[in-house]
Amino acid sequence: MINKIAPDIATALAPVKDGDVVMISGFGDAGSPTELIHALIDKGVRHLTVINNNAGNGLIGLAALLKAGAVAKVICSYPRSSHSVVFEDLYGAGKIALETVPQGTLAERIRAAGAGIGGFYTKTSVGTPVAHGKEVRTIDGADYVFEAPLHADIALVKAQAADRWGNLTYRLAARNFGPIMCMAARHTVVQVRTIVALGDIDPETVVTPGIFVNTVVHEPNPMSERHAVQQGQGYP
Amino acid sequence: MTAPPKGFSAAQMAWRAAQDIPEGAYVNLGIGLPELVADHVPHGREIVLHSENGLLGVGPTAGPDEQDEELINAGKKSVTLRAGAALFHHADSFAMIRGCHIDLCVLGAFQVAANGDLANWSTGTADAIPAIGGAMDLVAGTKRVVVLTKHVAKDGAPKLVDACHYPLTGQGVVSRIYTDLAVIDVAQGTFVVQELLEGLSLADLATWTGAPVQAGQKMRRMIAEVS
Numbered sequence: 001m002i003n004k005i006a007p008d009i010a011t012a013l014a015p016v017k018d019g020d021v022v023m024i025s026g027f028g029d030a031g032s033p034t035e036l037i038h039a040l041i042d043k044g045v046r047h048l049t050v051i052n053n054n055a056g057n058g059l060i061g062l063a064a065l066l067k068a069g070a071v072a073k074v075i076c077s078y079p080r081s082s083h084s085v086v087f088e089d090l091y092g093a094g095k096i097a098l099e100t101v102p103q104g105t106l107a108e109r110i111r112a113a114g115a116g117i118g119g120f121y122t123k124t125s126v127g128t129p130v131a132h133g134k135e136v137r138t139i140d141g142a143d144y145v146f147e148a149p150l151h152a153d154i155a156l157v158k159a160q161a162a163d164r165w166g167n168l169t170y171r172l173a174a175r176n177f178g179p180i181m182c183m184a185a186r187h188t189v190v191q192v193r194t195i196v197a198l199g200d201i202d203p204e205t206v207v208t209p210g211i212f213v214n215t216v217v218h219e220p221n222p223m224s225e226r227h228a229v230q231q232g233q234g235y236p
Numbered sequence: 237m238t239a240p241p242k243g244f245s246a247a248q249m250a251w252r253a254a255q256d257i258p259e260g261a262y263v264n265l266g267i268g269l270p271e272l273v274a275d276h277v278p279h280g281r282e283i284v285l286h287s288e289n290g291l292l293g294v295g296p297t298a299g300p301d302e303q304d305e306e307l308i309n310a311g312k313k314s315v316t317l318r319a320g321a322a323l324f325h326h327a328d329s330f331a332m333i334r335g336c337h338i339d340l341c342v343l344g345a346f347q348v349a350a351n352g353d354l355a356n357w358s359t360g361t362a363d364a365i366p367a368i369g370g371a372m373d374l375v376a377g378t379k380r381v382v383v384l385t386k387h388v389a390k391d392g393a394p395k396l397v398d399a400c401h402y403p404l405t406g407q408g409v410v411s412r413i414y415t416d417l418a419v420i421d422v423a424q425g426t427f428v429v430q431e432l433l434e435g436l437s438l439a440d441l442a443t444w445t446g447a448p449v450q451a452g453q454k455m456r457r458m459i460a461e462v463s
Contacts, residue, residue, distance in 0.1 A: 027289045027326075028312030029305035053326075080367035081312070091365060100366045103288060104330030104373030111327040122334060123376040127407040130372065172323060173289050174306040179325040207325075226305040 004166040005195060005216045009039040012189045012215045018045050020153040023110065023181040024052045024062060028081075029226040031174035033158040033191045034061040035219045038235050040156070041068045048072065051110070051152060053103065053177060055079035055087035058229030064236075066090055075150070077103035083229050102130060107180060109150035114183025114212070119148045155185030158222065159208070161194040166213030167206045168192070175207065182212040191219040240388055240444045243416030243433050248460035251276040252431075253342055253384050253414045257283050264288065264333065264374055266343035267311035269384045271297075273342055274315070276462065284320075286338055288370040290329045293321030310370065333370065334377035341378040343371060345385045345413075347400040350447040352410040352422040354383065355402035368405075375406030387415035387444055394446035396420070396427060417441060419458055426450050431458035 006012035013036065016022070022040075026032030041064055048071045055074050056063030063086040065071055074096060079087055090096040101109070102124045112120055121144035125131045135146040157178045160171040168190060170178055182188045195218050227233075244252065250272035257263055257277070264286045265273050275296050277283050285294040287309045294309060295316035303314045332338055347355040354375060358366035375381050389395055396413065413420045418441055419431035427445065429438060430452040442449050 028308050030289070030308050031306070078367045078369040080365050088365060092363065098365075100368050102368050102372035103326075103370040104334055104377075107326040107330050108334075122373075124334060124373045126376065128372065128404045130368070170323075172304065172306045173287070173291055173308050175323060175325050176289050177326050180327045224305060 003164045004210065004213060005164050005218065009035060009217050010043070012036075012217045013039055013043055015187050016040060016043065016045055016154050019047045020045065021049045021051065021151070023152040023155040023177070023185050024050055025155070025157040025176065025178040025181050027053045027173065027176040028057070029224075030172070031158050031170075031176050031178060032061050032225055033156045034223050034225060036156040036189060036191050036217070037061050037065050041065055041070065041235065046070055049075065051075045051150065053077050053106070054081060055084055057081060057083040057225060059086065059232065059234035060223070060228045061225055063087070064234060066096065071096060073097035073099065075099045075101060075106070077101055077106050105147050106150070107177065109147055110177065110184045111180045113149035113151040114180055117149060119146055121146055150184065152181070152185040153187065155181040155188040157181055157188060157190045159190050159192045161196050161201065162190060162192040162213070162216045163196050163198045163201055163210070165198060166190070166210030166216055167201050168208035168213065169201060169205060170207055179208045182208045187214050188212060189215045189217065191217045191222065193220055193222065239392060240417060241433070241436065243387065244458070244460060245463065246272055247276070247462050249384055249414055249416055251460050251462045252419065252458065253382065254278065257281070257340060259283070261339040262286055262292070262337065264338050264341040264378065265310070266341065266371065266374070267369065268344040270342040270344060271309060271311045271313065273384070286329075286332060287315070288329055288333070290324050290326060291317065291321065293318045330370070330373050333373045336377050336379060338374075338378045340380045340382065341374045342382050342384050343374065345383045345395060346389075346402050347395055347397050348383050348385075348410050348413055348422070349397055349400045350422065350427050351425045352408040353400045354381070354405045354410050355400040356405050358403050360403045371405045375409040380411050381409045382412040382414065383410050384414045387417040394444055397446035417444065420449070421452065428452045429455055431456055433458050
């Protein structure tokens with residue numbers, strides 16, 4: 001019997017090791033697997049490369065992982081926000097590396113990795129410093145920049161509901177990078193609010209098919225990142 | 237140089253930009269001032285607002301009792317969905333953008349040059365944190381790009397310039413600029429003023445603009461029906 005549901009978060013995160021490239025879902029307050037990130041801090045792994053749209057907010061979740069000194073490099077599209085203080089301090093002190101990627105290029109590099117595509121040409125960033133050092137090719141009279149796929153060892157994703165095969169649904173704008181990150185990592189761990197019986201998710205409404213998911217953890221009451229940032233709450 | 241007069245409010249600027257959006261358009265709103273356009277879509281005009289984080293059919297900003305942190309726009313603020321809305325993941329969202337399915341985007345700017353170059357992601361200094369977001373994809377793939385910005389920067393420097401000295405977001409991409417002082421088209425490498433704040437002359441506007449400005453053939457006063 002296939003059962004991807006882990007008994008607890010620590011078991012689910014057993015494959016994560018020092019130096020891993022870790023994709024973390026989420027965009028702003030929506031879709032961050034905060035409980036999985038906090039468990040990663042508890043586990044004490046180091047020298048991670050993190051791929052996320054942003055670079056952490058307040059003192060919880062990704063920001064707490066950065067503060068714990070676990071991350072050597074962040075690959076993201078938009079590290080600046082009104083609450084990105086931890087990243088700004090580390091970056092200012094030269095303690096963390098940053099690769100800034102246009103958001104659509106970031107998404108497509110992740111999708112390409114998951115789909116077995118060896119890269120792609122995009123008009124995005126033509127004539128800007130982001131294109132420096134990259135192959136530019138003229139296709140039908142327009143210039144395109146080559147971008148390579150972005151793989152990861154681990155993806156940490158938050159979804160709404162899962163069954164024991166790892167089929168997933170999401171909620172509203174919390175979907176964002178979840179589906180493509182599930183595809184792109186060698187090992188994908190998903191936290192969900194609800195576990196449902198196999199067959200209870202209508203096949204028409206499955207967003208991420210279970211083939212892209214290795215492990216599911218039940219986290220019925222995920223913390224509110226917005227509330228935690230407003231309260232100045234930290235972790236641990 | 238003296239500071240420019242008090243021009244349009246943020247709401248008035250957003251209202252003015254919203255008037256030009258045609259019925260049926262698919263429109264992406266950038267973060268900051270452009271987000272306000274969602275609150276000024278003319279009544280009865282059906283416009284489908286796209287948010288880069290996976291939403292089509294975004295409605296007005298969410299009220300205090302409608303806040304849901306899993307329903308946010310590109311600026312991470314809570315929004316609402318209209319009937320007919322759709323949800324999708326990031327790769328699909330940017331396929332809509334890069335694939336030229338979005339008719340119009342409204343972006344903020346650090347600098348816009350007379351040739352339509354846009355800079356809005358980094359000041360290029362050593363201590364600056366570069367933040368690109370979706371802007372480079374939007375200018376590369378959207379059919380029409382307009383900018384909504386204050387006419388001058390906080391330090392009084394012109395944002396409309398001869399040539400951008402900040403790193404570029406895209407080359408020759410901007411068609412029109414809505415500021416607190418004027419509505420300006422980018423045409424054949426020149427800033428052409430179509431509308432001007434009441435009480436302001438073209439010579440006044442030139443004082444706060446970093447490149448020559450030309451009067452459009454039908455130049456008129458800029459109006460707003462909100463305060």
